[in-house]
Amino acid sequence: MEVHFLGTSGSIPTKERNLISIAIKRRGKIYLFDPGENTQRQMIKNKLSIFKISSIFITHLHGDHIMGIPGLIMSSSLLNREEDLFIYGPPGTARFITGVIESVIVDLGFRVLIKEFNEPCTVLEDDELKISCGLAEHRCFGLYYVFSEKDRPGKFHRKNAEQLGIPMGPLWKQLQEGEDIILENGEKVFSHQVVGPPRPGRKIVIALDTRPIDDIKKSAENADLLIFDSTYDSSLKDKALENKHSTAREAAILAKDAKVKSLALTHFSSRYSDLSSMKDEVSNIYPEAIFPDDLTVITIPFEEEN
Numbered sequence: 001m002e003v004h005f006l007g008t009s010g011s012i013p014t015k016e017r018n019l020i021s022i023a024i025k026r027r028g029k030i031y032l033f034d035p036g037e038n039t040q041r042q043m044i045k046n047k048l049s050i051f052k053i054s055s056i057f058i059t060h061l062h063g064d065h066i067m068g069i070p071g072l073i074m075s076s077s078l079l080n081r082e083e084d085l086f087i088y089g090p091p092g093t094a095r096f097i098t099g100v101i102e103s104v105i106v107d108l109g110f111r112v113l114i115k116e117f118n119e120p121c122t123v124l125e126d127d128e129l130k131i132s133c134g135l136a137e138h139r140c141f142g143l144y145y146v147f148s149e150k151d152r153p154g155k156f157h158r159k160n161a162e163q164l165g166i167p168m169g170p171l172w173k174q175l176q177e178g179e180d181i182i183l184e185n186g187e188k189v190f191s192h193q194v195v196g197p198p199r200p201g202r203k204i205v206i207a208l209d210t211r212p213i214d215d216i217k218k219s220a221e222n223a224d225l226l227i228f229d230s231t232y233d234s235s236l237k238d239k240a241l242e243n244k245h246s247t248a249r250e251a252a253i254l255a256k257d258a259k260v261k262s263l264a265l266t267h268f269s270s271r272y273s274d275l276s277s278m279k280d281e282v283s284n285i286y287p288e289a290i291f292p293d294d295l296t297v298i299t300i301p302f303e304e305e306n
Contacts, residue, residue, distance in 0.1 A: 001026045001149075001202055001300045003225060003264075005292040006035075006042035010209075010231050010245075010267040011064050018042055018294050019064045020208060020267050022227060024147060029054045031131075032072075033145065033206050039068030040075055046295055050076055051083075055124065057131070058089030059208050060142035061096060070100045077108050084111045088123050088133075090141050091116050117143065120215075128201075134219055136210035138244045144210060146219050149201025152302075153177065160194040202300050205260075208267055212246050212254040220258040224300050228255065230265035230291075233277040248278035252286035264290040264298065 002025040007018030019036030023043065030052040032039070040050060050072060058066055069087075076085065087097055094114045101108060117123065117133050118141070124131040128150055136142035156176050166172065166189060171181050180190045205220040206227045220226045231245035240247050248265055255263040263286050268275065275291050282289045290298065 003204065003227070003298045003300065004043075004046050004048060005264070005266060005294060005296045005298075006039055006046065008266045008268060008292055008294055008296075010269055012270040013037070014270050014273070016273070016294070017268065017270075019068070021068060022206060022266075023048055024204065025052075026129075028052060031147065032056045034059055034065040034208055035068035035072060036064050037067040038071075040071050042295065046297065051079070051081060053085065054083075055086040055088065055131075057123070057133075057145050057206075058087070058093055059136065059144060059206075060090055060138055060140050061092050062140065062209065065208070066096065069097065070104065073097075073100065073108070073112065074104060076110065081110045084113055086124070087112060087114045089114075089116060090143055091118050134215050136207060136216070137213050138209045138211075142209055144205065144207040144216055144219070146223075147204040147206065149203070151198040151200055154196035154198055157194050157196065164189055164193065166194070200303060202302065204300065209245060211241075211244055212250040217254050217258045220254070220260055223258065223260045225262045225264060225298065226255050226258065226260040227264045227266060229267050230278060231267050231269050233272070234281050235277070236269075247281070248289075249281040249285065252282035252289055255286050255289070262288070262290065262298070262300075264292055266292060 004023040006021035009017035009019055013019050018038050021035045021039040022033040024031040032053055093116050097114055120134045122132045130148045132146045133143040136144045174181050175191050175194050178191050182188050203223045204225045205223045207216045208229050210229050228251040229246040230248040230251050232240045232247045234247045234249045237247050251265055
């Protein structure tokens with residue numbers, strides 16, 4: 001699973017940084033979060049196909065977090081996309097997306113399916129994945145997202161199966177799926193004799209444009225990666241409080257308290273051409289914090305692959 005930081009600037013782009021945009025690439029699908037202006041060009045640079053976008057998730061409706069969506073929709077139409085595109089966000093999302101489609105595109109050629117959320121809930125769930133949202137604390141109504149894989153079956157120990165005389169084939173599959181079996185000689189074999197404990201899935205929490213609230217800290221506990229608002233350094237904490245953003249130090253404290261495995265800070269104010277002040281203030285709290293540049297890719301391995 002890869003996390004692509006397509007843009008890392010907040011509010012205004014700079015020469016070095018595109019507006020905020022994050023893509024998670026997993027098993028051939030792309031999940032986009034807050035695609036700011038110019039997202040599709042950043043995707044091209046990172047060799048991400050817009051045809052692979054299955055879902056778009058919006059935290060809030062400020063322009064720097066959503067203005068890449070019209071271009072993505074138009075290009076998808078021009079390139080003859082046929083698959084449904086799912087867009088999730090706060091109240092007002094449907095009005096914005098519908099307005100874009102009705103204003104500039106006559107025949108889209110594919111369906112755009114929109115769901116809005118005004119309270120914490122499960123946004124998307126299948127056999128392998130669960131994406132949920134919680135309430136952020138920003139100047140306007142906002143969400144944060146938890147991208148979680150479900151636990152995988154435990155590792156199958158082939159040697160154990162062979163020693164127990166279990167023939168390769170359907171019986172192995174049954175055991176892998178947690179079923180106990182009975183051999184031809186009448187001996188019962190329990191799944192746990194050949195299959196290890198369930199292996200935890202990976203978890204990524206994306207919290208942009210928010211204060212460092214307890215709900216986010218709780219949701220982020222033991223996350224593989226926390227992506228967090230770092231608009232200001234601590235010298236501008238008053239501005240962070242006023243505008244309902246976070247400082248790098250506040251983000252680091254939350255990450256440390258939540259015991260996250262990795263922390264990536266983003267959404268940097270355009271006033272910072274140099275992030276050294278932010279790096280200094282987190283160095284004794286969460287020294288491994290990542291300050292991604294545009295187009296940085298972070299790979300999230302399974303736990304046993306670390």
